[in-house]
Amino acid sequence: MRHKAGNLGVDLLLIDTGDLHDGNGLSDASTPNGAISNPIFENVDYDILTIGNHELYVSEIAYETFNQFSKAFGDRYVTSNVQIINPATGKFEYIGSKYRYFTTAHGLRIMAFGVLFDFTGNSNVSKVIKARDLVKEAWFLDAVKSPQPIDLFIITGHNPVDTKASSSTIGTIYSTIRGLRPSVPIQAFGGHTHIRDFKVYDTMSTGLESGRYCETLGWLSMSGINSSTFKGNQKPRGVPNPTQKAIKASNGTSSAPNSTTAASNLVYSRRYLDWNRLTFSYHAVGSQDSTFDLHSGQRVTSEITLDRKKLNLTALYGCAPETYCQSCKPFLADGNIFRLVQTALAATVINESRADIPRLIIVNTGHIRFDLVKGPFTFDDSFIVSPFDDAFQFIPNVPYSIASQVLGILNAGAFQKRSTDDSASHLLSTRDFHFNTPLIPTDACTAPDDHAKAKNSRVHRRAEPLTRNRRATALTPGYVTTDDFGTNGDDTPHSAIPFFSQPNDVQANASFPTTGLPETVDLVFLDFIGANYVIPALTKAGGKYSKEDISYYVDKAFTTNSYLPAYAKKYWQANVPNCPVGKGVGYED
Numbered sequence: 001m002r003h004k005a006g007n008l009g010v011d012l013l014l015i016d017t018g019d020l021h022d023g024n025g026l027s028d029a030s031t032p033n034g035a036i037s038n039p040i041f042e043n044v045d046y047d048i049l050t051i052g053n054h055e056l057y058v059s060e061i062a063y064e065t066f067n068q069f070s071k072a073f074g075d076r077y078v079t080s081n082v083q084i085i086n087p088a089t090g091k092f093e094y095i096g097s098k099y100r101y102f103t104t105a106h107g108l109r110i111m112a113f114g115v116l117f118d119f120t121g122n123s124n125v126s127k128v129i130k131a132r133d134l135v136k137e138a139w140f141l142d143a144v145k146s147p148q149p150i151d152l153f154i155i156t157g158h159n160p161v162d163t164k165a166s167s168s169t170i171g172t173i174y175s176t177i178r179g180l181r182p183s184v185p186i187q188a189f190g191g192h193t194h195i196r197d198f199k200v201y202d203t204m205s206t207g208l209e210s211g212r213y214c215e216t217l218g219w220l221s222m223s224g225i226n227s228s229t230f231k232g233n234q235k236p237r238g239v240p241n242p243t244q245k246a247i248k249a250s251n252g253t254s255s256a257p258n259s260t261t262a263a264s265n266l267v268y269s270r271r272y273l274d275w276n277r278l279t280f281s282y283h284a285v286g287s288q289d290s291t292f293d294l295h296s297g298q299r300v301t302s303e304i305t306l307d308r309k310k311l312n313l314t315a316l317y318g319c320a321p322e323t324y325c326q327s328c329k330p331f332l333a334d335g336n337i338f339r340l341v342q343t344a345l346a347a348t349v350i351n352e353s354r355a356d357i358p359r360l361i362i363v364n365t366g367h368i369r370f371d372l373v374k375g376p377f378t379f380d381d382s383f384i385v386s387p388f389d390d391a392f393q394f395i396p397n398v399p400y401s402i403a404s405q406v407l408g409i410l411n412a413g414a415f416q417k418r419s420t421d422d423s424a425s426h427l428l429s430t431r432d433f434h435f436n437t438p439l440i441p442t443d444a445c446t447a448p449d450d451h452a453k454a455k456n457s458r459v460h461r462r463a464e465p466l467t468r469n470r471r472a473t474a475l476t477p478g479y480v481t482t483d484d485f486g487t488n489g490d491d492t493p494h495s496a497i498p499f500f501s502q503p504n505d506v507q508a509n510a511s512f513p514t515t516g517l518p519e520t521v522d523l524v525f526l527d528f529i530g531a532n533y534v535i536p537a538l539t540k541a542g543g544k545y546s547k548e549d550i551s552y553y554v555d556k557a558f559t560t561n562s563y564l565p566a567y568a569k570k571y572w573q574a575n576v577p578n579c580p581v582g583k584g585v586g587y588e589d
Helices: 002-008 036-043 059-076 137-146 171-178 275-282 294-313 335-348 379-385 406-412 449-454 531-541 563-571
Strands: 082-086 090-094 099-103 109-114 125-127 152-156 185-192 194-201 205-210 216-223 267-272 316-320 359-364 375-378 392-401 474-478 495-498 505-510 518-528
Touching: 036 059, 036 294, 082 518, 099 359, 109 137, 137 171, 152 171, 171 185, 171 194, 185 194, 185 216, 185 275, 205 216, 267 275, 267 474, 294 406, 316 379, 316 563, 335 359, 335 563, 359 406, 375 379, 375 563, 379 563, 406 505, 406 531, 449 563, 518 531, 531 563
Parallel strands: 109 152, 152 185, 185 205, 359 518, 474 495
Antiparallel strands: 082 090, 082 125, 099 109, 194 205, 216 267, 316 375, 359 505, 392 518
């Protein structure tokens, strides 16, 4: 791609917006998390990359990022508002560079910042400077007002591009820059909310967010930047050129600050590419399998394959008999993963000395991070579906009349987050990522037409091609996206996957009497919600308990990453090792 860009006389920038940990065995099966995957990422020739919240939960991971990963990229790893205590000095230092000022191969002069949202769940060795404080710091203001010529500002961050999102701070950064530099384009690249999104801020500023979990490659092209030093080609031949002004489409969404409506020559295009080999080879004009692979890519592939073998990631636990999805089915309906969670928790979370005592087991739905598809359920899949290592605590012999109220109280309240001083914290709710957007009904199946209107719904028809049009074929389930430019951003057309909201928590019952209800139960819950959420809920229900009443129900080594493998090894042995494979989420197997 860089070679092609050079031949066309244009600049190509490769950007990553953080969160390289949690959710895959290649990252999570090592100690520390990321020790094996980070060196693989270091093979990627990024121009700008930044930190995510998942690099900050655990001190050991934060220090690996500071000592090794950030150093591998030098000033390209930009963490404008994230610092860490340097053990050698005892003082806070920036994990990466505060900003990057650089000139592209064709002469564009860029000032880049990397801004994490106002995250508070980091361990106590790191510090996240709030955006409202960052924009007052002298070094930041000096960088924005730099006497060095700036053709383009880039804001990169694990940070929603939708400035109306509760966790977004990009609007604060944008507004400060725009107030000081009213005539310089600003381009944001965001993340964290796990959606495909594109926002128009003003006639010279937009923001792109490229999905989640390496499912999407975001593509942005822009032309018309006013630069006295740019020596490239504004309108390269043989490829589609951007044509759309930074103006919201009539069927787009809206969140723009609109600080300026100045006339601009800038034109844009954006595209969301499904992340797979077929997509990439399709757009590589003239490439066939024999020429598509590069020696450097084959080397990295071999490295990944060897590391996966060393970690034993393909070890088979069992054959999942059907596909279980997070949100494509109503809560606890057939095919909804939380129905499986109920069954698996009841069957595996057992204190043998209290096995005959009735128990209620409450877990946060946010511990499930992905769908579980019909077919082989492996060591790797256990991290993809449920990567976190949260242990099970309990309070014994709670009156059922009180314990039975806890789930409803928790689900009626705020989603559960860990305290900021818990270095092992990393359990989040789907609400934390704005999956439950107000534009999507939260109590019914979302029809395809509704998805087309929702800002983070899942894919529509192709717009102007990157290189060429595909022939129309039967649609497969996937993303159907509407953003500020309309409905033509998805590279591959899909049919929409239904969306159903899920509650904060799910509960399993076990060892209940065959008739009637028990007088008392063991109330079992995840370790991070006990003192801060379960105890207040019990109090609200009429109980009198404190954190001193809490102890571990099973060994701390048995966690939310353990119970699905344990269940699969006992109950999913049919057809092993030749597991029938389903079609995937959105299909009826």
